[in-house]
Ligand code: ADP
């Protein structure tokens with residue numbers, strides 16, 4: 147079982163040829179509301195990839211709250227521990243331009259009210275095989291969840307902010323993209339960044355977008371996985387799909403090479419479709435790509 151302690155946002159997505167510059171108004175092609183948030187994305191990705199997943203977090207008492215809950219439940223994610231707090235749900239304002247690049251503003255809403263594991267949360271985390279964390283909740287809440295004993299802690303350090311020592315002490319596997327890895331370490335070359343990350347945590351994966359991913363472990367293992375060559379239409383949540391699938395493979399006992407291949411396949415499938423939760427592949431699709 148995998149637990150995800152993290153954010154749920156409603157993604158408000160505008161599709162446009164090119165993102166507007168400051169002061170500019172453009173006509174977009176399409177607008178969609180799509181359930182997202184790094185936490186909910188990782189939970190849905192992991193559930194679709196074949197794991198039992200529990201989501202721990204909060205939505206607001208607005209119209210988006212029930213939609214976010216339903217999206218998680220529909221993907222098979224356990225939502226009994228998802229709380230409703232007064233005020234708006236988290237939203238992410240996303241501009242997707244042709245070619246798939248996107249720019250994002252996250253307004254935390256209910257995610258900002260999460261203080262740490264409460265009620266049965268710690269018990270759920272403690273009996274999980276892995277806990278997936280990101281940084282769209284208040285840092286104190288993330289630290290408190292990471293400190294629950296008994297589970298492997300996998301952290302996606304996004305958005306990129308300095309990581310307190312008390313958090314790093316608890317992390318087993320860090321999964322930044324190359325920009326986050328550079329921000330965390332001050333090293334622009336992802337290989338150098340990976341080495342610096344291994345001074346902080348026992349294992350790390352640096353994702354490189356269409357160039358694939360690097361893996362390193364303190365036991366000396368270094369791996370490079372090429373991305374599956376595909377035509378990307380929307381890279382929103384590629385990293386979340388990768389992290390969710392990676393956790394599934396690890397909890398199933400896959401070795402690092404196999405886990406990287408599984409995560410790369412899942413992420414490659416997701417970039418070929420629009421949206422976040424709408425684009426995450428099911429297990430049979432991942433298995434078919436790996437055949
Ligand atoms: P994030 O979404 O966090 O910025 P990345 O852009 O590094 O993360 O993407 C995560 C993973 O998704 C990559 O390691 C790769 O496996 C896969 N991926 C991303 N973009 C592409 C692409 N254009 N083609 C194939 N795979 C991709």
Ligand code: NA
Nearest residue numbers: 380416419425
């Ligand atoms: Na996508």
